[in-house]
Amino acid sequence: MKFMWILLLAFQFPSCHNLPPEPQPLSSHIIAFVHWQEQPLAGKRIQLVETGETTFTGSNGKAEFTVAAGKYVVRAFDINRGGPCCAIVDFDVEVKLGETITVDIVDCLPCLEAIAR
Numbered sequence: 791m792k793f794m795w796i797l798l799l800a801f802q803f804p805s806c807h808n809l810p811p812e813p814q815p816l817s818s819h820i821i822a823f824v825h826w827q828e829q830p831l832a833g834k835r836i837q838l839v840e841t842g843e844t845t846f847t848g849s850n851g852k853a854e855f856t857v858a859a860g861k862y863v864v865r866a867f868d869i870n871r872g873g874p875c876c877a878i879v880d881f882d883v884e885v886k887l888g889e890t891i892t893v894d895i896v897d898c899l900p901c902l903e904a905i906a907r
Contacts, residue, residue: 816888820855822847822864822881823892826899834897839863839880859887870901 824834830851837844838855840862845853855864861884868876885891 817856818859818885818888819890820857820862820864820883820885821890821892822853822855822866822895823851824853824866824869824895824897825851826897829899831897834869834895835867837865837867839865857885859885859889864893866895868897869895870898871896872898872901875901 820838822836824831824836824847830847830849832847832849832851834847834851834853835844836847836853838857840860841855841857843855845855847853855862861882864881864883866879866881869879870876871879879895881893881895883891883893
């Protein structure tokens with residue numbers, strides 16, 4: 791009978807070593823989507839001001855940043871809004887833990903054609 795208790799006790803020790811891993815903190819995502827109407831625009835420079843991280847939009851018109859929850863400024867370069875050509879445009883974003891926020895950035899292509907004339 792003593793042997794049974796010792797055996798049961800011995801089986802309990804390995805379970806202490808196999809504790810489940812601590813959950814990883816959820817990251818949040820900011821996606822900048824640059825387009826004109828339904829046409830995504832590739833090659834647009836996007837910067838996350840707080841971190842200085844800069845990337846360019848892909849063929850889908852999107853640039854993505856993985857961030858901690860908080861407030862950020864997304865800066866888009868060479869964006870035409872119908873005024874002076876090719877401005878820098880800032881967007882204030884607040885993202886919560888585990889959340890994905892998409893910043894909609896419209897770049898007016900016909901406005902560029904009007905300026906070229």
